[in-house]
Amino acid sequence: MFWLAAFAIQADGAQGPTYGLGRPVTPEEIRRLDISISPSGEGLPPGSGTGERGKAVFAAQCARCHGATGREGPEDVLVGGIGSLASANPQKTVGSYWPYATTLFDYVRRAMPFDRPGVLSADEVYSVVAYVLQLNGIVSASDVVDAETLPKIRMPNRDGFVPDERAVGKKKGG
Amino acid sequence: METSRRLFLRAAAAVSGAIAAACRGGAPQPQPQPSLLGAPVSRYGERAPFEKAARLLSQTTTPEEASSRTPLGEIEGMITPSSLHFERHHAGVPTLDPREHELVIHGLVERPLAFKVSDLRRLPSVSRIYFIECSGNSGPAWLGVASPSAQALHGLTSCSEWTGVPLSVLFEEAGIAPGGEWFVAEGADACRLSRSIPIAKAWDDALVVYAQNGEALRPEQGYPLRLLLPGWEGNANVKWLRRIKVVSEPYMTRDETSKYTDLMPDGRARQFTFLIEAKSTITRPSGGQTLGGPGFYEISGLAWSGLGRIARVEVSTDGGATWAEATLQEPVLPKAHTRFTCPWRWDGREAVLAARCTDETGYVQPTRAQLVAEHGINAAYHYNGIQGWRVQPDGTVVDAVL
Numbered sequence: 001m002f003w004l005a006a007f008a009i010q011a012d013g014a015q016g017p018t019y020g021l022g023r024p025v026t027p028e029e030i031r032r033l034d035i036s037i038s039p040s041g042e043g044l045p046p047g048s049g050t051g052e053r054g055k056a057v058f059a060a061q062c063a064r065c066h067g068a069t070g071r072e073g074p075e076d077v078l079v080g081g082i083g084s085l086a087s088a089n090p091q092k093t094v095g096s097y098w099p100y101a102t103t104l105f106d107y108v109r110r111a112m113p114f115d116r117p118g119v120l121s122a123d124e125v126y127s128v129v130a131y132v133l134q135l136n137g138i139v140s141a142s143d144v145v146d147a148e149t150l151p152k153i154r155m156p157n158r159d160g161f162v163p164d165e166r167a168v169g170k171k172k173g174g
Numbered sequence: 175m176e177t178s179r180r181l182f183l184r185a186a187a188a189v190s191g192a193i194a195a196a197c198r199g200g201a202p203q204p205q206p207q208p209s210l211l212g213a214p215v216s217r218y219g220e221r222a223p224f225e226k227a228a229r230l231l232s233q234t235t236t237p238e239e240a241s242s243r244t245p246l247g248e249i250e251g252m253i254t255p256s257s258l259h260f261e262r263h264h265a266g267v268p269t270l271d272p273r274e275h276e277l278v279i280h281g282l283v284e285r286p287l288a289f290k291v292s293d294l295r296r297l298p299s300v301s302r303i304y305f306i307e308c309s310g311n312s313g314p315a316w317l318g319v320a321s322p323s324a325q326a327l328h329g330l331t332s333c334s335e336w337t338g339v340p341l342s343v344l345f346e347e348a349g350i351a352p353g354g355e356w357f358v359a360e361g362a363d364a365c366r367l368s369r370s371i372p373i374a375k376a377w378d379d380a381l382v383v384y385a386q387n388g389e390a391l392r393p394e395q396g397y398p399l400r401l402l403l404p405g406w407e408g409n410a411n412v413k414w415l416r417r418i419k420v421v422s423e424p425y426m427t428r429d430e431t432s433k434y435t436d437l438m439p440d441g442r443a444r445q446f447t448f449l450i451e452a453k454s455t456i457t458r459p460s461g462g463q464t465l466g467g468p469g470f471y472e473i474s475g476l477a478w479s480g481l482g483r484i485a486r487v488e489v490s491t492d493g494g495a496t497w498a499e500a501t502l503q504e505p506v507l508p509k510a511h512t513r514f515t516c517p518w519r520w521d522g523r524e525a526v527l528a529a530r531c532t533d534e535t536g537y538v539q540p541t542r543a544q545l546v547a548e549h550g551i552n553a554a555y556h557y558n559g560i561q562g563w564r565v566q567p568d569g570t571v572v573d574a575v576l
Contacts, residue, residue, distance in 0.1 A: 016349070023290075024287060038426075039423070086440055102426070103428055106428070110365060111264075111367075161431070161445040162445065165444065167548060168545055169538055
């Protein structure tokens with residue numbers, strides 16, 4: 001009982017470990033595990049690519065699902081649709097919809113190709129990212145995409161997102 | 175006193191009648207038929223072989239990147255059997271050994287920590303009943319397309335009792351550093367699905383769960399660990415949870431930019447639309463079922479809200495012209511499926527059944543017209559409009575597309 005009381009007091013003190021469970025993780029372990037990439041480019045690995053180099057990677061790894069030019073499917077269409085979002089037939093592609101180029105690197109590296117994610121080298125990911133951006137007219141074939149340049153690429157729909165502001169159904173005055 | 179005397183007299187009369195019958199000799203003796211032994215005890219139960227309720231699989235060439243839907247028209251009460259909980263996977267169901275699996279918490283924390291499942295099971299636990307709904311649920315209704323059944327239209331919602339540790343406990347163990355406003359949660363599936371979540375949800379009611387309906391999570395629900403964000407869209411409830419990185423800003427992952435964002439008619443899109451707003455649907459009678467002629471039926475359905483408890487459900491049998499109060503089955507819990515019922519006598523003529531719910535904040539489930547006026551028809555996610563079932567004179571039930 002006394003022990004429980006003391007325990008409760010300790011739990012009240014903010015931000016101190018209370019239970020002492022869980023193993024400390026070393027910076028080296030975190031470097032190995034942390035594949036997240038922020039919109040400012042934090043976490044992007046060394047390496048680089050161009051659309052020129054990415055064309056072959058795309059043909060070998062991506063075209064089967066996304067089409068020869070990224071427009072044909074059958075899976076997500078990657079190219080085109082810029083300016084279509086307010087129309088009756090909006091096309092949400094990398095070029096027309098995605099607000100950050102860093103997301104493309106992050107997603108391709110963690111999740112693509114669909115049946116063998118993780119097989120692409122950093123240079124291959126940079127290259128295929130550059131190629132998809134090139135197909136959308138966002139970079140040219142010779143532009144080098146790397147940890148420095150990728151976060152600086154301005155996507156056409158960069159300002160197309162707003163916070164959740166749903167209104168329907170809310171109580172009047174609420 | 176009078177009553178027990180009467181009962182005694184009746185019993186005495188029955189005994190003397192039986193004696194008289196036995197004396198007559200001709201009447202058949204009560205004699206049980208020979209019978210076979212039943213099945214022996216078993217280690218893990220199975221349902222009766224006559225029961226066939228099953229999840230409905232999406233039609234696809236990539237069943238690892240697909241969904242399956244809960245048979246809402248065939249389940250009872252508020253809890254979804256774990257075996258029938260809807261699925262939405264983006265890269266298949268991984269096989270994870272709970273002895274090896276760890277949840278690593280790092281980023282803007284004072285003490286990066288790795289928790290084994292056995293560590294989490296030692297920490298203070300909570301068991302709570304919450305629904306999970308995929309924000310893509312009921313999507314065909316945006317386009318006004320009829321669906322064949324409640325399962326096909328609304329089956330991406332399910333409700334379980336979840337057991338685990340409040341995420342706040344883990345964050346206090348790790349110590350959140352100044353500037354830690356969001357966290358990125360990552361799964362151990364092949365696509366390493368990741369989502370950015372405001373840290374306020376951790377201080378509110380987020381859990382890291384290891385059990386569902388009294389046993390370990392099902393593999394398809396994230397075994398051995400899943401993030402549980404009560405009342406928030408299913409995709410953010412990251413399954414096979416392996417890593418949480420505390421950060422200052424959202425990381426703009428694919429599933430919070432390209433997907434799970436709600437396009438508006440002006441071409442902009444709402445982002446971080448986590449909240450599941452109040453919704454209800456009649457599950458019986460519902461599409462694909464057939465009524466066996468006029469007479470009494472109990473209308474039954476489910477209502478839920480990501481904002482809290484369901485306060486009331488109204489039922490209409492005339493397509494929304496008039497409404498009657500439904501009975502809410504106890505317990506009515508916040509952010510959980512609530513079962514409602516309403517007695518109904520079918521006169522055999524066409525009837526359009528619909529439900530409309532209100533949650534404890536006063537939010538009223540909107541009509542499709544209200545939703546479309548605000549969102550257009552291309553939002554793709556978060557459809558929660560009032561939906562109706564048309565009972566036809568032959569007893570068949572179809573989507574009324576209100």
